[in-house]
Amino acid sequence: MAKSELKLIGRWSSPYVMRVKIALNLKSLEYENHEENMDPKSDLLLQSNPVYGKIPVLLHDGKPICESLIIVEYIDEAWLSAPSILPSEAYDRAVARFWASYIDDKWFPSMKNIIIAEGDEARKPYLEQMDEVVSRMEDAFGKLSKGKPFFGGDRIGFLDIAFGCFLGWLSVIENVYGRRVLVEAKAPALVKWAERFAVDPAVKGLIPETDKLAELSKSLQIKWRNALANK
C-alpha cells in the first residue's frame, strides 16, 4: 500500500497547529513539518489556504485541509485505526463539538485581549471571562469524563485536544500578563487533567516553553495593538 504523503504547514507556537500534531501522533502518522514564519507568508501557505491564509493546513497527498478542528475530524475519519478521536455515540460527538466551539469562541480571544490590554483594569473583564470558561469546563469535565482521566474517557479525545492545546499560552497569561486562572481551589479536576494531558505520549514535547512564548508574545502584543489602532 502506498504510503500517504502528509505535510503540515504550521508554527511551533500555535495552539491550533498543536491540535493537528496531537491528532497525527494519536494515529501514529508520520508527516513533514513545514515551519511558517508568517511574515511574509509562504507561497505554499497562500496557495493551500487561499480563503484565510492561516495555519494550520494539512496537505494529504497534496490536497489541503484547513481549520484545526476540521482537520482533526478529517484525520479521525481518514484513518480509522484506533484510537478514535471523536466519541463513538452521536450525542457525545455533538456535546464534544459544542464545547470545542465554545472554547474557540471564548478562550483564545480572551487571552489575546489580555495581551493587547493596557493595565490591570483593562485586563480584568477578560480574566473574568477566562474564569467563567474554567468554571464551565470544570463542570463539563465532571459530566463528560464519568470518572475517567480525560474528557474523551481513558484516552485523550477531541475535546481534550481542543482545550489542552492552550496550556502553554495559559502559562504565559498566568505568569506574565494576569494571574492564576486554572487553580486547585476553583477547578481541582481540571488542574489534574492538565497535568495528565501534558505528559500524554501524544502531547509530550509539543507544549512550548513558557519563556519562549512570553518572548514571542511581546512582538505579538505590538502587532495586535497596531492592528487595532489602524482600524
Add this chain to the structure above:
Amino acid sequence: MADEVILLDFWPSPFGMRVKIALAEKGIEYEGREEDLSNKSPLLLKMNPVHKQIPVLIHKGKPISESLIIVQYIDEVWNHKSPLLPSDPYERANARFWADYIDKKIYSTGRLVWGTTGEVQDRAKNELRECFKLLEGELGDKTYFGGKNLGLVDVALIPFYSWFYTLETTGNFSITEEFPRLVDWAKRCMQRESVAKSVPSQYKIYDFLLELKKKLELQQQ
C-alpha cells in the same frame, strides 16, 4: 414519535431555519416551539444555559445546541435517507470548511449591510460581495453545493436567501444581477418542500429586520 423531538425556535432565525430544513429532509416528526426572545422560556434557559439561544434540538430529553452541530447530529442519527454529508472524508472536510466559512462571515457581514450606512455599510457590502464570489466559485456548475442533492453547505447558506431583499434594498445593489448563479441556486433550493416550508418570504423577513433595526437604534440612544 413526535414527542421525542422538540425544536426550540424563532421563526426569523436563519439558524433555526437550518435545523427545520434538515428535519424536513429526513422526514422527522417533531414538536416546534416558538420562543419569545425577550422572554425566554425556562426550558430554553435549562437546555442551553451557556448561550441561552435558539435553535435547540431536544431529542429524548437531551439538548443539542449550535445549528451546524444540530444538523450534523440529525444527519448522523437519522442516516436512513437524504445524507447531508458525503461519505468521503476529504469531501466531508470540504463541506465542513464551507459551512464554517458561512458561519463566520455571512451573518455578521450581512447584518452590517442592513444595519449601517455610509462608509461602514460600503465596506460591509464589498466584503459580502467577496463572500458571494467565493461561494459561487465553490458551487461551480453543480446543482447544489452538495452535488446532486442538498448538503450541509446548502442547508447552512439557503436561510440567508431570505435576507436578499433586505440586503438589496438597504444596500442599494442587486444580488441577482451581480451573482446570477448564486440566485439560481437559491431558487432551486426554494423549490424543495423542505426549504420552502422552512424559509419565510423575503418580504416578511424585510419587515422583521426593519423592526429589529429600529429597536437596536432606540437601544443605542
